Amino acid sequence: QLRLQESGPGLVKPSETLSLTCTVSGASISSSSYYWDWIRQPPGKGLECIGAIYSGGSTYYNPSLKSRVTIFVDTSKNQFSLKLSSVTAADTAVYYCARAATGRTDWFDPWGQGILVTVSS
């Protein structure tokens, strides 16, 4: 059974870089023809796509966040990671990793349990 699990600091200071890792179990990132995504949800609000990495290494970033986002993969650990630079309080959110199946519109399944990251000094 495919499972995803987010990990990383729950508290980041303003202007610093948020770093999260998603560990995938039950399938190999490198052998699957899927995108591996990061999605976030500010407290009490809706969902926002951050970006994705393909098993072959190509990336896609939401244009509204592109200047601050880097997503990369470590196939030896079956993990993919997110870095978001110059964070502000507006980046406080639950961050989810998910696998995306490609279609006319990608759909996200399954999702990790999510990790709350608070930006505060």
Place this chain on the structure above:
Amino acid sequence: QSVLTQPPSVSGAPGQRVTISCTGSSSNIGAGYDVNWYQQLPGTAPKLLIYANNNRPSGVPDRFSGSKSGTSASLAITGLQAEDEADYYCQSYDNTLSTSVFGGGTKLTVL
């Protein structure tokens, strides 16, 4: 303000049928992009409910169904149960924003 518009809340009694609408525009749903639906139970991650407009993943009851027409889509839930009380989100792709987009979410209350 979300690109896809959903009603903030809907409600229904056990056993009833409810629908949740998702209204987009010519740059997303109206452009022919598929719509997906997710259920988010309190304190949990979203779960895929419907993909590609009207397809249910394995394990999702057939009480849940999706449809799409023009610039809108709908999620229908029949035989409402207490366990259906959750937030529901629609999702599509927007070719102006060049990213997948979600609706603002609809809170379903089972009376």
